[in-house]
Amino acid sequence: MATPFLSSSQTPTRRSKPLKIVGFSLLSLALVLAISAAIGGYWFYSTAKAALPQLDGTIQAVGLSAPVTVLRDPQGMPHITAANIDDMLFAQGYVTAQDRLWQMDMNRRFGRGELAEILGPSLVKLDKRHRILRITETAEKLVSTLSQSEREHLDAYVKGVNTLIDHQRGHLPIEFRLLRYTPRPWTVEDSVIVGINISESLSTTFPTEHSRESVAAKLGPELASDLYPLTSWRDRPPSALPRDQQFTIPPDEIPPPGTDESVLHSQNIFGADLCDSCFAGSNNWVISADHTTTGKPLLSNDMHLDHSIPNVWYEVHLQAGDYDVAGVSFPGFPFVIVGHNRRIAWGMTNVMPDVQDLFIENFNDSGEYQTPTGWQKPEHHPETIKVKGEPDVPLDVLVTRHGPIVSELFPGETRKLALQWTIYDPQALDFHFYELGLANNWQEFRAAVSHFGGATQNAVYADVDGNIGYQTAGFIPIRKSGDGALPVPGNDDSHDWIGYIPFEKLPSVYNPPTGILATANGRITPDGYPYSLATEWGAPYRTERIYRMLESSKKFSPADMLALQMDDYSEFDRLCADKFVYAVDHARNATSAAKQAADLMRGWDGHTKIDSVATTLSVLSRRNLWEMMLQPKLGAQWKDYAWFNSSTALEKILMNRPQRWLPAGYSDFDDLLAAAVNAAVTDKTNLRTGGSDMSKWQWGKFSRVDIQHPIFGQVTLLNSIPRLRELVGPGNLPQAGDGSLTVKAAGKTFGASERMTVNFADLDSSTLNIVAGESGQVLSEHYLDQWPEWYDGTTFILPFSTKNVNAAAVHRLTLQP
Numbered sequence: 001m002a003t004p005f006l007s008s009s010q011t012p013t014r015r016s017k018p019l020k021i022v023g024f025s026l027l028s029l030a031l032v033l034a035i036s037a038a039i040g041g042y043w044f045y046s047t048a049k050a051a052l053p054q055l056d057g058t059i060q061a062v063g064l065s066a067p068v069t070v071l072r073d074p075q076g077m078p079h080i081t082a083a084n085i086d087d088m089l090f091a092q093g094y095v096t097a098q099d100r101l102w103q104m105d106m107n108r109r110f111g112r113g114e115l116a117e118i119l120g121p122s123l124v125k126l127d128k129r130h131r132i133l134r135i136t137e138t139a140e141k142l143v144s145t146l147s148q149s150e151r152e153h154l155d156a157y158v159k160g161v162n163t164l165i166d167h168q169r170g171h172l173p174i175e176f177r178l179l180r181y182t183p184r185p186w187t188v189e190d191s192v193i194v195g196i197n198i199s200e201s202l203s204t205t206f207p208t209e210h211s212r213e214s215v216a217a218k219l220g221p222e223l224a225s226d227l228y229p230l231t232s233w234r235d236r237p238p239s240a241l242p243r244d245q246q247f248t249i250p251p252d253e254i255p256p257p258g259t260d261e262s263v264l265h266s267q268n269i270f271g272a273d274l275c276d277s278c279f280a281g282s283n284n285w286v287i288s289a290d291h292t293t294t295g296k297p298l299l300s301n302d303m304h305l306d307h308s309i310p311n312v313w314y315e316v317h318l319q320a321g322d323y324d325v326a327g328v329s330f331p332g333f334p335f336v337i338v339g340h341n342r343r344i345a346w347g348m349t350n351v352m353p354d355v356q357d358l359f360i361e362n363f364n365d366s367g368e369y370q371t372p373t374g375w376q377k378p379e380h381h382p383e384t385i386k387v388k389g390e391p392d393v394p395l396d397v398l399v400t401r402h403g404p405i406v407s408e409l410f411p412g413e414t415r416k417l418a419l420q421w422t423i424y425d426p427q428a429l430d431f432h433f434y435e436l437g438l439a440n441n442w443q444e445f446r447a448a449v450s451h452f453g454g455a456t457q458n459a460v461y462a463d464v465d466g467n468i469g470y471q472t473a474g475f476i477p478i479r480k481s482g483d484g485a486l487p488v489p490g491n492d493d494s495h496d497w498i499g500y501i502p503f504e505k506l507p508s509v510y511n512p513p514t515g516i517l518a519t520a521n522g523r524i525t526p527d528g529y530p531y532s533l534a535t536e537w538g539a540p541y542r543t544e545r546i547y548r549m550l551e552s553s554k555k556f557s558p559a560d561m562l563a564l565q566m567d568d569y570s571e572f573d574r575l576c577a578d579k580f581v582y583a584v585d586h587a588r589n590a591t592s593a594a595k596q597a598a599d600l601m602r603g604w605d606g607h608t609k610i611d612s613v614a615t616t617l618s619v620l621s622r623r624n625l626w627e628m629m630l631q632p633k634l635g636a637q638w639k640d641y642a643w644f645n646s647s648t649a650l651e652k653i654l655m656n657r658p659q660r661w662l663p664a665g666y667s668d669f670d671d672l673l674a675a676a677v678n679a680a681v682t683d684k685t686n687l688r689t690g691g692s693d694m695s696k697w698q699w700g701k702f703s704r705v706d707i708q709h710p711i712f713g714q715v716t717l718l719n720s721i722p723r724l725r726e727l728v729g730p731g732n733l734p735q736a737g738d739g740s741l742t743v744k745a746a747g748k749t750f751g752a753s754e755r756m757t758v759n760f761a762d763l764d765s766s767t768l769n770i771v772a773g774e775s776g777q778v779l780s781e782h783y784l785d786q787w788p789e790w791y792d793g794t795t796f797i798l799p800f801s802t803k804n805v806n807a808a809a810v811h812r813l814t815l816q817p
Helices: 011-050 085-112 121-132 135-143 148-171 174-179 188-202 205-219 221-227 433-438 442-449 541-550 558-565 571-586 592-601 613-640 646-656 669-682 684-690 724-728 787-792 802-808
Strands: 057-060 068-072 078-082 282-287 298-306 314-320 323-329 338-340 344-350 356-361 369-371 374-376 379-387 390-399 416-421 457-463 468-473 477-479 497-500 508-510 516-519 704-707 731-734 750-752 754-759 767-770 811-816
Touching: 011 174, 068 085, 068 802, 078 085, 085 121, 085 135, 085 148, 085 174, 085 188, 085 314, 085 323, 085 811, 121 135, 121 379, 121 390, 135 188, 148 188, 205 221, 205 356, 205 416, 205 613, 221 646, 282 344, 282 457, 282 468, 282 541, 298 338, 298 344, 298 457, 298 558, 323 433, 323 754, 323 767, 338 754, 433 442, 442 457, 442 468, 457 516, 468 516, 516 541, 541 558, 541 571, 558 754, 571 592, 571 613, 571 646, 571 669, 592 613, 592 669, 613 646, 613 669, 669 684, 767 787
Parallel strands: 057 811, 078 314
Antiparallel strands: 068 078, 068 811, 282 298, 282 516, 298 750, 298 754, 314 323, 323 338, 338 344, 344 457, 356 416, 369 374, 379 390, 457 468, 468 508, 477 497, 704 731, 754 767
């Protein structure tokens, strides 16, 4: 039967109904989404705005004994002036909570293992870790040993925090509203947990010991020794002589015949996801008046830590009587951690000491473990992890004489491994920042840091009289035998700790003839030092670069100090590039792609700029080289190799070309290195990131910094609200530098957490900036106001004198009792 003919006038009439329905539906959906976004946006902005703190006028604060003034400078940094220390600390707790309350709550929940309660089941694993590590119990134990004055200081700070919580309970920061919970009162234990969190982040040897054991077992002693070097000819211990007076290059590190002399011109091990230079480190240095344009010492410090919004540090200036200290603090913990007072300044980097040991405990069928005096019952500590929207998770934590059983932290581990850690000894955890802030000279400074607990630090020092110094500060165990590099039997006492290295035996230098002191996580012990401080140092390249720059004949200004903090030269990357170029030039079957890459690396100056193509090719080639050498010997386990000083290991292999590291199928190292270059430039992932033309593989395409708010940066719906994405964080941007191989630390999620230079010619001309801003309140003018300066490498003046603080003040608040 024929189909009825439809005229042109009839056709659109028949089709118009479904099209109109679809069009109406799409319009309705768009309208609903627009209305939802508008409502969501209004709620977000009104809620966030209501949470902004009062910065001017007067606030009644029960608990103070006298009025306290809080002046805020253009960066929102509070300058607190009080009649006494307790009122000063009360005000510090209050104003810190004004800006960082939600961050403080997250920090204590992180340490206590209580994140899953508000953030859901994805955080159970992290909560388990901190329950197993006994962080809360460790804090409680320390608090029980505090002196009366220490307890009073912490109590005063805690009262300030809780007064703010009470004042702001009706308009809490927006994160509390989104997650639908309110903070409980702050406690002294919470403040101690904040300090322990930092110690944990800087004490990371026990996972390395575990992975090193399995890697070494598969490789054997000779190959393992190659991968885990403890020293380099490039090391510059603070107490050592200048290199030209110290030693020559060891014979096994002299380049072999035929090596290009220009080669004499990384830390997690591997790539954007696997990266051999992605261990966070820190820099500090101090130079005497002989090296400055100001005629007085200059002291600089940039501590490299994980990025976060808000920043790990909170800038603050505290003044009560003779106590007058400015610098950075931990949100949730009193006093200034790094900074200066009227007479002295100090900066810190991590020593990277081995303060954690794994003991293999021998358990019997009765649940007892073996000790030198017989079988004993372990302690059982039942834990309950609350999980948002799901049933509670029970956990039984076992504790032996050495410490908690941490086997669950290592998937597949069947042995009972106990962790001994200095934080479990209250004297080795105690913090003495009050005494540090009061110190007026070198002797008082050393007395203050002689009791310093927590993560062991390299402290550099300077004072108004022109003196400079260096001191190792912290508690480092002495073992009956061994160095703690690998897990050891726990059934006898042959590896037990028998004390700590005496403070007077720790490395210390005062007014060295060179007038220069610097540390950057590298080896700090001179040859012949009688104690074992560490089983893993940082790579030596940053320290070497800092000394090389400071030992030049020029005199340095404060601006030069910032320029050095932003220095992006990588000696190691340049060395690798030279080696790859030489290899491609001499390989028998180098591909055209490898030859093009070699030409792009040839003559490179070693600066890891955002637009540098040579940096990209050198870094990607060496990552492929690591895989090509390790995978045949370790299989899938090759990714377990993690060593802060892995770059030194690779440098020695590249210099000496030992046959034991030449994989099967390659006639010599030239062929191997050329193949690594070819693998890098033909890798599909690299091609997707860089594009098909390797001449356009700028380093900034591969080297990124990504800083997002932990909630707002992850919630898709919130990102649909107009302007929210640019409000909540700087996002993902290109950056110069290569991990921790350059003075300018540059990891995707870590870098310089602050940059400070103290100018003793004029303390009011000292400079300080943090990464994002003082405030954690998303609508505060100080939420991201320091980001452009941090990213571009500029900074801010830090006013200190009463006159300059008053002149700089843009907000004036009085806390009234």
